Amino acid sequence: MSRIVIEDQALIDHLSVNDTDAFEELYHRYWCSLYLYCLKKLHSPEAARIIVRDIFISIWEKRHELPVTFSISSHLYAEVRKQVVKSLNNKLADVHEAPCIEAWLSKEFSVESLQAARNPVCKIRIINKPSELIRQQTNMMNKTEGQTTLEHIKWIFHSLTNRLSLTNILSYYKN
Amino acid sequence: MKTEILHSKLERYLAGKAMPAETRQIQAWLSCTEKDAQLSPEEKSLLELEILHEIQAYTAYPLFYPKKKESWWQKFAAFF
Numbered sequence: 001m002s003r004i005v006i007e008d009q010a011l012i013d014h015l016s017v018n019d020t021d022a023f024e025e026l027y028h029r030y031w032c033s034l035y036l037y038c039l040k041k042l043h044s045p046e047a048a049r050i051i052v053r054d055i056f057i058s059i060w061e062k063r064h065e066l067p068v069t070f071s072i073s074s075h076l077y078a079e080v081r082k083q084v085v086k087s088l089n090n091k092l093a094d095v096h097e098a099p100c101i102e103a104w105l106s107k108e109f110s111v112e113s114l115q116a117a118r119n120p121v122c123k124i125r126i127i128n129k130p131s132e133l134i135r136q137q138t139n140m141m142n143k144t145e146g147q148t149t150l151e152h153i154k155w156i157f158h159s160l161t162n163r164l165s166l167t168n169i170l171s172y173y174k175n
Numbered sequence: 176m177k178t179e180i181l182h183s184k185l186e187r188y189l190a191g192k193a194m195p196a197e198t199r200q201i202q203a204w205l206s207c208t209e210k211d212a213q214l215s216p217e218e219k220s221l222l223e224l225e226i227l228h229e230i231q232a233y234t235a236y237p238l239f240y241p242k243k244k245e246s247w248w249q250k251f252a253a254f255f
Contacts, residue, residue, distance in 0.1 A: 018240045027227060032219065035226075039212045042204070049222070053229050060234050081205045085185055092182035104177050109181065156242040 008072045015063045023063075026072060027056055034080050041084045042091070043104055051083045 006025070014022035029108060031052050038048035054077065089103075091097045187193040188201050214222065231237050245253075 016235075020240050020242065022237050023236070027230070028223070031223060031226060032214070035222070036212050036214070037208065040208065049226060049229075051232070053226050056226075056230050057233050060230070060236060084205065085189060085201065089182065089185040089189060091179050092185065098182075101220045105178065105181065108207070109200070109204060114200065114207060116207050174224065 012070055013108060014068060015059075016066065018063070022054075023060055026059070030076055031056070032070070034076060037080055038084055038087075040086055043101070044091075047087050047091075051080065051087060054081065055079050 006022075008026070008029075011019075011022040011026050015026070033133065035048050035052050038051045039045060042048060058079075059072075059075075091101055184193065184197045184201065188198060193201070
């Protein structure tokens, strides 16, 4: 098992020369997030599976036509959204399926639910940062950032003074 | 929202004829990913292989581009 992480762009370059390993590596990197996104949006494992499959089939089939500046993550992001809308549209066109999906769909399209998409992304990112999680789990939770910084400065000052006094003592004894 | 209304909105969106408000609404729905669905590790690995096999069956790439067998020293070097 190799520990070398190859960048997406390098894998795309390999893809143009029919490298199946590069293709499978891209698949293993992205399939899960695409699948979970589709599953969340369409509430259908089968539809999610079809979308993921079709997206990767299309990448393989267009491997010789990919532009030099091709970004796999941007492509997947745009493609999965397009496919989700298409799939939902097909479901709504189906007379038998449309009434079944109405309940969750009306809930997801409500103003309250859509409001979540308008929240700033940075807020979510900060919560997921490891430092923030540590801060929440330790006693620093109720302290502000300023207080924490002050404590850090105090700690550095104390360690420096301790060290200086110790070296002074040592030099005193040496002399 | 009624499914008929949403269906017509999606039709217009896919045809590129949606009103700006409709586009914003659909894009807000697409961007809304608060609660993520989860898969168990067993389910995940099984599904991963199943979808990959479906792709392989459709494109038949293992037939046209078979994998070269790695030599023993390449396998050994991959551990480092």
